[in-house]
Amino acid sequence: MNIIASDVPSYEGMANMLEGYDCPAILVSVDYQILAINQLYRNEFGDVPLPKKAHCYEVSHGYTVPCDEAGEDCPLSAVIHSGHKERVLHIHQTPRGKEHVDVEMLPIHDGQGELLFFVELLRRVSVASAENMSNKxxxxxxxxxxxxxxxxxxxxxxxxxxxxxxxxxxxxxxxxxxxxxxxxxxxxxxxxxxxxxxxxxxxxxxxxxxxxxxxxxxxxxxxxxxxxxxxxxxxxxxxxxxxxxxxxxxxxxxxxxxxxxxxxxxxxxxxxxxxxxxxxxxxxxxxxxxxxxxxxxxxxxxxxVPSLRERQDDLPLLINTLLKRISERKEYHLTDSALQILKRYDFPGNIRELSNLLNRAIILTDTNLIERSTIQECLDIDNELSQQGDTPLTLPLSSKKSHGFEEEWVDLKTAEKHYLSDLMAFHNNDKEKVAQVAGISLRSLYRKL
The missing domain is CATH 3.40.50.300 (P-loop containing nucleotide triphosphate hydrolases)
Incomplete structure (x- = not known):
């Protein structure tokens, strides 16, 4: 719903109106200058040097040009084109670093319909991070x-x-x-x-x-x-x-x-x-x-939910984040050449596969710097396994009276099936106990059953 300035006749009244919002809010001119901010904005994002008439794109992004000229969606420009309020998600520079912010831009017209100001409402998106600093x-x-x-x-x-x-x-x-x-x-x-x-x-x-x-x-x-x-x-x-x-x-x-x-x-x-x-x-x-x-x-x-192939720009950020989650005690980094190999890889298993590769790389490296050769070795392991995928794996099972196993050669999948079936029977279908004995999660047991 658009705001008509005749309800708030003065600039001072417009500035005071910002305190009525339950989220950080700023008053912006049609040429992107920040004219006023409310107290919630100060609490959340810090103060703005208003006498200098700072531009919104300078304060929020550090840009020298409006967002749409810097390759991003600009809510102010969108409002001018549509004539009604617009909403976009931006990454803003804040005192805590880069953060996702839900931006809602409201146009303010005078009684004749002329566009005077914009009210920009900002709500921080706490469920996501634009930096490798959380488990979100x-x-x-x-x-x-x-x-x-x-x-x-x-x-x-x-x-x-x-x-x-x-x-x-x-x-x-x-x-x-x-x-x-x-x-x-x-x-x-x-x-x-x-x-x-x-x-x-x-x-x-x-x-x-x-x-x-x-x-x-x-x-x-x-x-x-x-x-x-x-x-x-x-x-x-x-x-x-x-x-x-x-x-x-x-x-x-x-x-x-x-x-x-x-x-x-x-x-x-x-x-x-x-x-x-x-x-x-x-x-x-x-x-x-x-x-x-x-x-x-x-x-x-x-x-x-996009695949990792569709968000290649996030690969360095995801790698740094996953390395910190995998190893809290020791800090690991990839060389540029190692990163280039991963950028050329398709990741059919997406982020789960990336996490597995980094876990493997940490085990194989002797220093805190993961080299190109280590990443290549990790990828080669999967290639060798996929090439062997058409060959049935076999293993001997020794006799276990408690489970009724007999000495025989069976393929790995059948052996696992028999093993879990016998465990379920032996433990009276207690899935939590069976998962504990088998050394797998309850979710994995469901899948295998």
């Missing part, structure tokens, strides 16, 4: 900022979110950012990895079960839906939900009601839904592998 979403490229702008917009609503993107691109971190930016942030974010779950296991994990409802149900179990009450439910790899269970999931989303396995009691849960998948759900709908009504229920606000 990290990035500064155009594709990353486009995604983050959508995250910022949808976080404050209750709309269901569908995250689309390749495996390893960071969809779970984006889901966390949506949750943290919402009014549900003080409550739980509950995650269910849907990949590899059978009908019964999916139903039990999601809705819970009562004691004796099936073999191995030795105790009552609270479902993840109930644990997400008041918070956010994140269904990762939603495309892998069994078709037979999709109707129950649809009913849950539509009514917020569910019934634990083996119980006749109807329960209710108030949660915000976020889903993620690397599959094309639209194609699955056409193929009859995914319910169309469920697809439209979860696809209220889709967000595409």
């Amino acid at each position: 979403l990290v990035g500064a490229s155009k594709r990353f900022n486009q995604m983050l702008e959508k995250v910022t917009r949808v976080s404050r609503s209750e709309a269901s979110v569908l995250l689309l993107g390749e495996s390893g691109s960071g969809k779970e971190l984006v889901a966390t950012a949506v949750h943290q930016g919402s009014h549900r942030a003080n409550n739980s974010l509950v995650t269910l990895e849907c990949a590899g779950l059978t009908d019964s296991l999916f139903e039990s994990e999601l809705f819970g079960h009562v004691k004796g409802s099936f073999t191995g149900a030795n105790n009552n179990r609270t479902g993840l839906v109930e644990l997400a009450n008041g918070g956010t439910l994140f269904l990762d790899e939603i495309g892998d939900v069994p078709l037979s269970m999709q109707v129950k999931l649809l009913r849950l989303i539509e009514t917020g009601s569910f019934r634990p396995v083996g119980s006749s009691t109807i329960k209710h849960s108030n949660f915000r839904l976020i889903c993620a998948t690397h599959k094309s759900l639209a194609q699955m709908v056409r193929a009859g592998a995914f319910r169309q009504d469920l697809y439209y229920r979860i696809n209220v606000f889709p967000i595409y």
Whole structure:
């Protein structure tokens, strides 16, 4: 909604009006000069030397020209062209360093419709970082900022979110950012990895079960839906939900009601839904592998999470951030030649693969400087493994009476299957115990089962 200056007849009144906003605000002239700031701006970003009539692009970015002349979107220019308020996501220079800021620009006209001033509202985006200084979403490229702008917009609503993107691109971190930016942030974010779950296991994990409802149900179990009450439910790899269970999931989303396995009691849960998948759900709908009504229920606000190939400008920042996360005690750096190798690599596994490569490089290097040869060696390891991928790996299994194994040669995948099946039987389907004995996470066990 545009502001008419006749409601606030004087410049002093316009400046005082800024104190009425609940966020940092500045008054800007049509030629980009900052005319006034409110106290919240001073608290958040510091003071501005107003007698010098500083330009907004100088203060926020350190530019000598407006943002649109420096290769960025300019909200002021956008307002002039559109005639109404505009909103963009920028990276600003702040006392804390570079930060993502959600900028909303409001035009102020006089009674005859002539454009007089702009009110610029600035809200810091705390769920992401433009520098390698946190464990949040990290990035500064155009594709990353486009995604983050959508995250910022949808976080404050209750709309269901569908995250689309390749495996390893960071969809779970984006889901966390949506949750943290919402009014549900003080409550739980509950995650269910849907990949590899059978009908019964999916139903039990999601809705819970009562004691004796099936073999191995030795105790009552609270479902993840109930644990997400008041918070956010994140269904990762939603495309892998069994078709037979999709109707129950649809009913849950539509009514917020569910019934634990083996119980006749109807329960209710108030949660915000976020889903993620690397599959094309639209194609699955056409193929009859995914319910169309469920697809439209979860696809209220889709967000595409770009692959690492699409945000190459973020590679140095991501590398520095990951190296700090991997090794807190010792600081590592890549040589320029090592970085150039990674810039030419496609990263089919995205950020997850980059993290693995850097972990491997730290192990292989003898100093805190990771050389080109070390990075090449890390890449060669994966190349050798991929070339051996068509050759079945075999291993001997010694006899174990407690698990009923016999001496035989089997391929690695079958051996793992037998091993986990026997562990599940031996430990009465106690998945947490089996995961502990096998030395893997509970999520990994779900996938393998």
